[in-house]
Amino acid sequence: MPGGAPQTLRPFLSRAEQLYPETEIVSRTHEGVVRYDYGEYADRTAQLANALDEAGYGDGERLATFCWNHHRHFETYFGVSGMGAQLHTINPLLPDKHVQYIADDADDRLVFVDQSFLPKLEGAVDGDPDSFGSVDRYVVMGESVPETDLDAVAYESFVEGQPTSYDWPTVEEERPAGLCYTSGTTGQPKGVEYTQQMLWAHTMALQTPQALPLSDDDVAMPVVPMFHVNAWGLPFSATAGGAKHVYPGPQPEPADLARLIEEEGVTLTAGVPTVWLGLMEYVKEHDVDLSSLERLVVGGSAAPEAMIRFFDDRDVELVHAWGMTETAPVGSVAHVKADLRDADYETRLQKRTKQGLIVPGLEFRVVDDGGDPVPHDGESFGELLVRGPWVTTEYFARPDASEAEFTDGYLRTGDIVTVDEDGYLQIVDRAKDVxxxxxxxxxxxxxxxxxxxxxxxxxxxxxxxxxxxxxxxxxxxxxxxxxxxxxxxxxxxxxxxxxxxxxxxxxxxxxxxxxxxxxxxxxxxxxxxxxxxxxxxxxxxxxxxxxxxx
CATH class of the missing domain: 3.30.300.30 (ANL, C-terminal domain)
Structure with a gap:
């Protein structure tokens, strides 16, 4: 193999463990704030892998999570994928019928579940006896298990006493490492598999200056859920860069986010606009110190211009990004090009309100209803098509959907966009919303x-x-x-x-x-x-x- 080693996730953690063993990982949980470091984190991922081995879970099997953003969930990111299994992050906020469909479609063997989501999961399991038939164990993310009819064990009991070293296998780069389903707003959810190589490539692309690079002087707080396309890849890229992690835990309110930013020195955070609208209102009414915060990443839907101005006034750069479950997810970032940095504020702002420039490694087309290219004039509308190393080319077990949504190796995104003369994409609408x-x-x-x-x-x-x-x-x-x-x-x-x-x-x-x-x-x-x-x-x-x- 060229280069002598496969492109997998494991080297990101081994580097962080070797170079930054004392860099912190901070987690807000229902039990309180937990903090430890990369060295201890690496030990616990090894314990998790050993526990999964002992319980009989092996290569290629799908192990699901039903969790908020916290350190135990983060441990599954490297612990499960590192042993060659596939991590399937389920969105606990989906309707029960979608959760049932997803678990059945994925054929999951085990589910890691937060205490706060246990009633929701119980309802989904009880609501359809034909679903979750492949699941033979539930692991509750905590030190104990509340009363439940599920066959459950506490996470800490599950990993307790396991060795802190593990003989990590050499995993093929084409081995599926992740699985995430679309929200299913227009039909049954569709599964998107991520191979080791896809997640490696996405992580490396995020680390380029034209994306969302994280380094060893950063403190990253993903507010975007870890069940939603791997928290936009930030747990992987933060580890790759040796950054400090901060996880906001279950149902964080604006006050929780403000406190974590202040107390932990967060430099980069990311989430959908509704999260930051809430923080904006909180900041207006309270004395919040945002001096550590350098970048606030917005995706999922467009950031209002007023939001960008609000954070600019507080010396926080709001970075607009675009992506999809199918693109793992980051596809474009609205950085200001070098030849525009001396332009007036309004000109630069106009560029930053767009979804931005395609990140290095991806190719794109914009075509009309007949499949012909539309001019890059900032006015002509067309559908955005993308392809690249971390863009899926088919849906999990759904050849019918795959035929309709891919053409000539390109993903048909369903986003209607314009492209201006400088190459900035702007999503005009979803095809179904225009x-x-x-x-x-x-x-x-x-x-x-x-x-x-x-x-x-x-x-x-x-x-x-x-x-x-x-x-x-x-x-x-x-x-x-x-x-x-x-x-x-x-x-x-x-x-x-x-x-x-x-x-x-x-x-x-x-x-x-x-x-x-x-x-x-x-x-x-x-x-x-x-x-x-x-x-x-x-x-x-x-x-x-x-x-x-x-």
Whole structure:
């Protein structure tokens, strides 16, 4: 083999153990804050691997987690993959029917489960006796097991007394190391397998300057769940760089995140926009020291411009990124190119609000409905296609889905994007969320960002509702701020959008709601909104005569 060794995850941990044995790993758990170092972490991953061996779990078997972000979950990342097994991270926030389907489809042998998720898992197991049939053991992530009907053992009892050394095998780089399922918002979830080589390549790409590099002077806090595409790969890249880890534990509130940033000196953290909207409100009302924080990574959905400005004002760089479960997940990062760094703030900000530049190692195309390339002019829409060493080329046990979503080796992302003259991608919408008025596209995402930039709006979602003449028209659903005048909000926001966009982009109605429903990964649940508001009547006289350009 070229280079003499396979491209696997194991060398990332062995390097950290050798060079940074005293660098800390800090974890907020239901038992309190736990802290230890890489040296002790390496010992415990060896104990875990020995315990799994002794229990009869071996090469190629799928072992699942049902957990928040904490040190024990992190131990499975290297302990399971290092012995040649496959780590399957299950999203505990999914509906029971999806959890049941996923466990059955993956044929999991063992499930690591948090105490707080035990009732949820019990409900999923009891709800369908045909699911979880392959699972013969449950390991509760803690020092004891609450009362349960499951055949469960405490994690600490499971690893206790095991040797702190392990004869780690030489694992083939094509061996599956991870498995993660899509959220299944438009059908049954689809499994995406990650080989050792895919995760190695993704980690190396993250460590390039044009991605999200972590070094030995960084303190990384992944708020994005570890059950969601490996916390965007940060546990692996933090280990590769010898960085300090901070895990926020179960259901962290903004106060928990602020405290960890202050007390642990966090330099980089990452999560979806809703997390940072909560932190923003907390920072406004409390004296929070963000001086250690250098980079705040946002993905999952677009970061509002107001959010970028908020953190810029506090000397925190908000880094916009894009990815998918199928891309392991990071695909682009919105860094400012060298020839734009001397541009004025507004120009640089305009680039940073986009999803950014494809990271080194990936290739992309943007094509129209006929498969032809669209010009990189910042205006022409098309579907984004990507391929590369860490992009999947098929779905786990789903040849039907694979045929529909891959073409010429490229993944069809389903994201409708523009590419500007500098190469910056901007997601206009998901293919299923874009609004077609008179055959022309309206970006629901762009309208949402514009609405959320208004001082009276805390959150906003825009969906298309059926229209007899124009096919679809935009409907805005907004959560107002506490001091907003809801009596005039409809007129205020429509005028606000109308001042920046053509009249046919202006929502025909603005509906005030208590909250925007979220998916299990924290994104706006457009499917639920479309179902609830499909029959929403548009205000008479609001639909313009030019609801699409002629």
């Amino acid at each position: 609004i077609k008025s008179g055959g022309e596209w309206i970006s629901s995402q762009e309208l949402e960002n514009e609405l959320m930039a208004h001082d009276a709006v805390a959150e906003a979602a825009v969906i298309g509702v059926p229209h007899e003449r124009w096919q679809e028209r935009p409907l805005a659903l907004v959560v107002p701020t506490d001091d907003a005048d809801t009596d005039t909000l409809d007129e205020t926001l429509r005028d606000y959008i109308g001042s920046e966009y053509p009249t046919w982009w202006v929502p025909d109605n603005v509906v005030v709601i208590d909250e925007v429903p979220k998916t299990a990964t924290g994104k706006f649940d457009k499917k639920a909104l479309r179902e609830e508001y499909a029959e929403e009547s548009l205000v008479e006289g609001r639909v313009p005569d030019d609801a699409a350009p002629e």
